[in-house]
Amino acid sequence: MSKHGKKYLAALAKVDLNNNYPPRQAIVLAKETSSTKFDATVEVHMRMGLDPRQADQQVRDVMVLPHGLGKAVRVLVFAAGEGATLARNAGADLVADDDETINKVQAGWTDFDVAIATPEMMGKVGKLGRVLGPRGLMPNPKAGTVVNPQDMGRAVTEAKAGRVEFRLDKTANIHVPIGKVSFDEQKLYENFSALMDAIKKARPAAAKGNYIKRITIATTMGPGIKIDALQAQSMDVSE
Helix, strand or coil: CCCCHHHHHHHHHHCCCCCEEHHHHHHHEEEEEEEEEEECCCEEEEEECCCCCCHHCCEEEEECCCCCCCCCCCCCCCCCHHHHHHHCCCCCEEEECCCCHHHHHHCCCHHHHHHHEHHHHHHHHHHHHHHHHHHHCCCHHHHHCECCCHHCCCCCEEHHEEEEEECCCCCEEEEEECCCCCHHHHHHHHHHHHHHHHHHHHHCCCCCCCEEEEEEECCCCCCCCCEEEHHCCCCCCCC
């Protein structure tokens, strides 16, 4: 069994594992316990009171974090005609309007963070599922990454600004990044508040009982810090 290093253990010593921290205090502690040399990502992990085997208890949506993710987002767009023009104008890193890029992706190239496509291109993009699917890059209408040509500019702009997708996984958990350790406390708090609002709005009608069971915040390679789920669900950004 691998052992944690001295830095991790020192950070863990600052965390009361039996305590459910108020959201703002948990964010401050997450920043304090980050010990990586690089600008670590701050991630939120939620244990949901849902059954992922039930079709009417699924959670999947997209949102734009108020302060983005703190990194450059590389966007690949599969579009032709008007959609391709709008994508380029909005700052897409690469627009694939021929078979060359599709063949490149099919061969295994995935040097991008978000893939967006028009419905007309999905016939060709569909064969890339083997490559894009396991990496979470396959364009999907539910994720807002299959859009009509006239909406392409908005989709690219939102993706570049820090749009994130959240979805219930097979273990009834949701994992979402909310920024970087270098963000100040208020920006992380506002991103977290916006995420909580989106999660609450995405509650399935079939959900019963305790919708959000547990919330943990952590930085890359940092210890998990438990957040009081009830306080998180009644957050006020102005606090």
